[in-house]
Amino acid sequence: MKPAPFAYAKARSVAHAIELLANDDARLLAGGQSLIATLNMRLSEPALLVDINAIGGLDRVTLKNAHVEIGALVRYAQAERSTEIARAAPLIALALPHIGHPAIRNRGTVGGSLAFADPAAELPACVVALDGEIEIVGPQGQLTVKADDFFKRLFETALTPRDVLTAVRVPAAGTDTRVGFAEFARRHGDYAMVGLAACARADGKRLSNLRLVYFGVGATPVRARRAEPALADGDVEAAVKALADDLEPTDDVQASGAVKTHLAGVLLRRVTQQLARAPS
Amino acid sequence: MSERFHDIAVIVNGEEVRERVDARKTLVDFLREDVALTGSHVGCEHGVCGACSVRVDGVVVRGCLMLAVQCDGARVDTIEGVADTDEIADLQRAFIARNALQCGYCTPGMLLTAQELLARGGVPSREQIRTHLSGNYCRCTGYQAIVDAVEAVAQARAGTKQ
Numbered sequence: 001m002k003p004a005p006f007a008y009a010k011a012r013s014v015a016h017a018i019e020l021l022a023n024d025d026a027r028l029l030a031g032g033q034s035l036i037a038t039l040n041m042r043l044s045e046p047a048l049l050v051d052i053n054a055i056g057g058l059d060r061v062t063l064k065n066a067h068v069e070i071g072a073l074v075r076y077a078q079a080e081r082s083t084e085i086a087r088a089a090p091l092i093a094l095a096l097p098h099i100g101h102p103a104i105r106n107r108g109t110v111g112g113s114l115a116f117a118d119p120a121a122e123l124p125a126c127v128v129a130l131d132g133e134i135e136i137v138g139p140q141g142q143l144t145v146k147a148d149d150f151f152k153r154l155f156e157t158a159l160t161p162r163d164v165l166t167a168v169r170v171p172a173a174g175t176d177t178r179v180g181f182a183e184f185a186r187r188h189g190d191y192a193m194v195g196l197a198a199c200a201r202a203d204g205k206r207l208s209n210l211r212l213v214y215f216g217v218g219a220t221p222v223r224a225r226r227a228e229p230a231l232a233d234g235d236v237e238a239a240v241k242a243l244a245d246d247l248e249p250t251d252d253v254q255a256s257g258a259v260k261t262h263l264a265g266v267l268l269r270r271v272t273q274q275l276a277r278a279p280s
Numbered sequence: 281m282s283e284r285f286h287d288i289a290v291i292v293n294g295e296e297v298r299e300r301v302d303a304r305k306t307l308v309d310f311l312r313e314d315v316a317l318t319g320s321h322v323g324c325e326h327g328v329c330g331a332c333s334v335r336v337d338g339v340v341v342r343g344c345l346m347l348a349v350q351c352d353g354a355r356v357d358t359i360e361g362v363a364d365t366d367e368i369a370d371l372q373r374a375f376i377a378r379n380a381l382q383c384g385y386c387t388p389g390m391l392l393t394a395q396e397l398l399a400r401g402g403v404p405s406r407e408q409i410r411t412h413l414s415g416n417y418c419r420c421t422g423y424q425a426i427v428d429a430v431e432a433v434a435q436a437r438a439g440t441k442q
Contacts, residue, residue: 005303007282008286008347020282187414
């Protein structure tokens with residue numbers, strides 16, 4: 001199908017984008033890899049598209065104050081080539097090859113994935129697992145929101161339609177950082193049926209600050225809060241068992257809830273092995 | 281400038297094209313309808329099939345997930361332009377030799393996507409070739425012959441470079 005008619009404007013700066021977004025029924029256009037598909041299918045019919053692709057300065061990856069800051073317009077392919085992300089955000093580096101297909105990764109943006117907040121997407125889960133923060137600029141000024149508080153409900157975030165997500169910040173990995181990532185998808189690059197992003201600190205034989213964040217099993221990224229302490233103590237079996245209480249996946253077109261819970265356990269075993277290794 | 285129609289100037293296969301476009305027109309529709317380049321195909325129109333693959337500023341993108349108006353000032357290369365430069369002549373020959381196409385609908389996208397992988401150099405594994413082509417559907421061949429052709433070209437190119 002073809003999109004319904006809309007007006008189009010190229011934002012010159014974040015401030016200009018916010019000005020344009022004040023128009024009724026305006027939508028922000030970043031990489032467009034989800035938005036343009038929904039326009040083509042007429043699931044969305046905005047009056048105005050505000051294209052932020054030409055805004056300078058939002059496409060940088062920077063290391064500062066023990067954090068990695070990834071600009072909203074950093075494209076997945078660019079992130080895959082980033083030595084800063086490989087070194088300081090190894091969980092994101094592990095997840096990137098699973099996001100879409102090469103042509104999608106050439107265009108799709110880190111900020112777009114977070115703002116769209118597809119429940120089966122990789123990056124939202126990674127940013128929650130890393131206890132990251134999201135930078136928002138809106139008509140009222142600048143705001144920093146913890147990833148834990150950013151993803152509200154299905155496709156709903158702390159962003160209002162008048163805000164621009166400008167960057168995401170995650171703590172830089174140290175020598176004791178341990179990460180793991182795995183997902184099941186029907187075809188490589190498709191949205192996951194179930195996926196798991198995990199981050200922890202090696203603490204002797206234990207893991208501390210462990211966060212197990214599943215995606216594709218609920219309306220938002222879902223932390224497995226009962227499995228976390230069990231796995232931190234090294235009890236994989238108890239952790240897998242706890243998933244039955246942690247997760248309540250509903251049946252969808254890809255799999256039943258029961259299958260998803262089973263697959264979540266398989267992923268947990270795989271990710272447990274990754275968490276035992278220091279990142280290379 | 282929040283308007284529906286926009287004047288754009290795009291370098292398509294090395295030649296400048298100036299056109300007034302409706303903002304809602306996708307890049308692939310612009311190429312097919314306004315520039316009469318029909319080698320880029322329209323398949324699923326939501327980014328799944330890869331038949332509309334074209335290069336924008338040197339990287340392969342989905343022609344259905346980018347708007348023509350976004351390409352103002354960009355360099356767009358389609359299968360027609362890339363084939364004309366002989367950049368992929370060996371890949372095209374390998375596709376024919378190994379029956380890596382039947383109806384040919386996916387072939388322009390397959391060729392551009394495969395060339396993006398091959399241009400990185402080296403000989404990718406069959407697994408890497410499959411992963412790289414995972415976003416391009418072929419409903420005829422079962423992919424085996426396509427992977428064979430890409431692998432053969434990778435090996436041949438590596439051989440000639442030694």
